[in-house]
Amino acid sequence: MVDTIDTIFNKAKQGRVLFQDRNALSPEFIPDHLPFREVQIANVAEVLAPALHGSKPSNLLLYGKTGTGKTAVARLVIGKLQSQDDSKQIMTLYVNSRLAGTEYRTLFKIAEGLPLDEEKKIPLTGLSISEVVGRIFQAIQKNAIHFILVLDEIDYLVNAHDDTLYQFTRAGEQVAPGFLTIVGISNDLRFKEGLDPRVLSSLGEEELVFAPYTTEELRSILAERAKVAFKPGVIPEATINLCAALAGSEHGDARRAVDLLRIAGEVAEREGHQRVDEESIRKASDKVERDRVEEALHSLPFQNKIIIIAASKFSAGTNTGELYLAYTNLARKSSVEVLTQRRVSGILAELDVLGLVEAAVVSKGRRGRTKRIRLLIDNETLARVIGEDARLLDLV
Ligand SMILES: Nc1ncnc2c1ncn2[C@@H]1O[C@H](COP(=O)(O)OP(=O)(O)OP(=O)(O)O)[C@@H](O)[C@H]1O
Ligand SMILES: [Mg+2]
Incomplete structure (x- = not known):
């Protein structure tokens, strides 16, 4: 038994010859350069820029298929906006409605990011939705916050209840002298159809579509990310090409591409290889597919x-x-x-x-x-x- 442990640990130590910064391929990592998204980045930045001179930016809706860089673009731009804000009036917050789980928990997360008075803090359960929305508005108003709220996977909020979104997109007077701008993100292309037209017209003041990446684009995205994540010479070009081809074959999903590359690296590392070859990519692809099936089966x-x-x-x-x-x-x-x-x-x-x-x-x-x-x-x-x-x- 002790032998096995040592073998595992020794292999892990050797494995460090492959990865230079494994974190650079983790799902949470946001690269500060996003090739092929210059237009979208510039657009989001332009829409939000008025916040820097104290005006309320339009609400904005980002949508497009999964893995097209919506979350990465939104987070990158609000991060930069926050760091450029000399007035210290701007507050940016990112909340994922699907991960939050319920409408109440989404609101809870939003409230958590705001300076609510002690007696107005939101308990984990128990208040009505409208009471929580009221307290959020009050905090924005009282502190004159220039609030830019990114609501990712916003469709989960819509399906639950239209009313909160309606109030959010029309907060206006209620939060003055502060303001509330919503950046909504969705990968459900039909989500607009289900939306209350009033919500759609205010949420979609500005809209931006993210097209799937082509295989060629994926190839170059992967090559760039691999340079940061792996030691030099560890990833042959053929590996990158196969990875891009596999991820690009369904629809140009960069998440799938990055996941494949990370898992292939882990596979190669575990097996004590000196390079991440095409074989590792195929094994990773099988694993990703098995995980997907298992997850679908579970639910x-x-x-x-x-x-x-x-x-x-x-x-x-x-x-x-x-x-x-x-x-x-x-x-x-x-x-x-x-x-x-x-x-x-x-x-x-x-x-x-x-x-x-x-x-x-x-x-x-x-x-x-x-x-x-x-x-x-x-x-x-x-x-x-x-x-x-x-x-x-x-x-x-
Ligand atoms: N242009 C790019 N350059 C480098 N990495 C990218 C690029 N676009 C996306 N990625 C990476 O691909 C993965 C998926 O991107 P992201 O999470 O932004 O997709 P998404 O459009 O929000 O997908 P979903 O709708 O499924 O949430 C992330 O790891 C992200 O860092
Ligand atoms: Mg996303």
Whole structure:
């Protein structure tokens, strides 16, 4: 046992020959140079610049697909704005609504960043939303704060409740002589459709779209970040190219690219390689894919998991009728409501979108068409997820 520990630690020490600054590839790290985002950076800076002479900037909406640099751009610009503020009136704050979890907790986080009077501090639970919003406004007004609030993954707030956003985007008089400018960020391209038109018109005073990166752009982003993260000579160009190609093949997602590179580095390090080669990138890519599947699987409702287990009984795939029969048996066995075949078909379509099953329409000749269902989850991953839920273990 002691041997193993020493081996692990020795390997780790040797591994330091690969990374120079592993942190430079961590998800939280914001590089201070973001290639191919000069236009967006300049735009955000221009919209927010009036704050530096005491005027309220327009609200701003940033949107675009995942991994296109929205968060990085917003954080970079508010950081610079804060450091250029000689008046000391400007306050910038970044809050992620999805990570905060609920609307109340989002507001709690915002309040935490503000100088609320002792007796006005927000408890972790218990106040009404409007009371919390009121106290936030009061603090902005009383301290004449020029407040620039970045609300990331703002769609999570919208789905909960439109009213808070409405109030935020129209705070106006209520917070004077302070002001409140909202920079909203979303990667849900349909999110605007669900928005109250009044909110949309004030939140989207200014709008900025982030296009996916091309593979070529990813390549050059990765090369730059690799220079900081790894020691010289550790990353061959072919590795960067493969990494960019893999991340670019779905849609130009820089997060995926950076994650792949970091994990590949860790893999190569663990295996005691001197360089991060293409093989490490492929292993990293498999790992990322397995993690994605596992995460998707974890968060499924119980009924969906039962359907997955039913599908796992047919290693070569099956048709909807057979699958439904297997599902019914399992549902009875675990004493949950037995869903209709129509509902189960609906769930299968959702699982298809998540990439957990493949549901392909096949022709049965004169007898019409049916769907061929095949599970896309490897046994190991499935067993891990099932193993964590006693109710599921009973079914296998
Ligand atoms: N132009 C760039 N140069 C260097 N790194 C970048 C660039 N754009 C994005 N990144 C990096 O890619 C990762 C994802 O970027 P970011 O978090 O800004 O994406 P996002 O658009 O906010 O995605 P999501 O909608 O999923 O939150 C981060 O690690 C970020 O540092
Ligand atoms: Mg983001």
